[in-house]
Amino acid sequence: MIKAIVTDIEGTSSSLSFVKDVLFPYARARLPDFIKSHQDHTEVQHLLVAANQLAGGNLDEKTLIAQFIHWIDTDQKITPLKSLQGLIWQEGYCNGDFTGHVYEDAVRNLRHWFDQGYKLYVYSSGSVQAQKLLFGHSDFGDLTPLFSGYFDTHIGGKKEAISYERIAAELGLPAEQILFLSDIKDELDAARQAGLATCWLVREQAPDAAAAHVQVSDFDGIHL
Ligand SMILES: CSCCC(=O)C(=O)COP(=O)(O)O
Numbered sequence: 001m002i003k004a005i006v007t008d009i010e011g012t013s014s015s016l017s018f019v020k021d022v023l024f025p026y027a028r029a030r031l032p033d034f035i036k037s038h039q040d041h042t043e044v045q046h047l048l049v050a051a052n053q054l055a056g057g058n059l060d061e062k063t064l065i066a067q068f069i070h071w072i073d074t075d076q077k078i079t080p081l082k083s084l085q086g087l088i089w090q091e092g093y094c095n096g097d098f099t100g101h102v103y104e105d106a107v108r109n110l111r112h113w114f115d116q117g118y119k120l121y122v123y124s125s126g127s128v129q130a131q132k133l134l135f136g137h138s139d140f141g142d143l144t145p146l147f148s149g150y151f152d153t154h155i156g157g158k159k160e161a162i163s164y165e166r167i168a169a170e171l172g173l174p175a176e177q178i179l180f181l182s183d184i185k186d187e188l189d190a191a192r193q194a195g196l197a198t199c200w201l202v203r204e205q206a207p208d209a210a211a212a213h214v215q216v217s218d219f220d221g222i223h224l
């Protein structure tokens with residue numbers, strides 16, 4: 001019996017296009033100036049140190065910025081990059097430059113599940129801050145009251161089974177009572193390996209007849 005639902009963001013509850021065509025270019029364009037103008041911010045300093053270590057260490061500012069841009073262009077889920085993007089997007093949401101795209105079917109079903117007593121969580125490669133911003137400034141208003149918690153890559157990569165074992169431990173539930181929703185098969189495979197129930201959102205993809213996961217075209221197809 002499912003008691004908790006953990007949803008991915010990009011491609012699942014929000015569109016690929018919003019992330020790739022709005023959020024990523026926004027952060028990419030502002031990242032160099034953001035780093036230069038936040039040199040004395042402790043949080044930014046820590047992120048730069050962490051990124052520098054991941055890049056091999058001792059990069060000067062120009063090279064480190066080029067490294068960040070490369071990570072963005074190749075959509076790498078590097079934790080300090082994701083945290084930095086969240087800080088930059090905060091300005092975008094607060095300035096009203098954009099609102100968070102969330103699919104209408106996702107909002108309707110998340111609200112319904114919440115009302116029925118299911119616990120709702122988010123697990124995304126985007127930082128927890130970025131997740132809260134997207135759902136807090138969504139096209140449907142503030143959706144954060146629906147969620148009991150958020151997970152990002154600090155708990156581990158989304159294609160690693162250990163991450164889902166840790167999430168189940170944090171939720172205090174047997175893995176089989178947790179349903180994970182994603183658009184990426186490798187993530188679903190990892191969740192399934194950890195014992196979670198899975199559902200594949202194949203919104204803009206052709207269904208895969210060979211896959212072990214339930215496949216639905218939107219949240220209306222999910223039956224708990
Ligand atoms: C939290 S909004 C930005 C999403 C993001 O940065 C990203 O890399 C998308 O990853 P997801 O795990 O949501 O597919």
Ligand SMILES: [Mg+2]
Pocket residue numbers: 008009010011012182183184
């Ligand atoms: Mg996704």
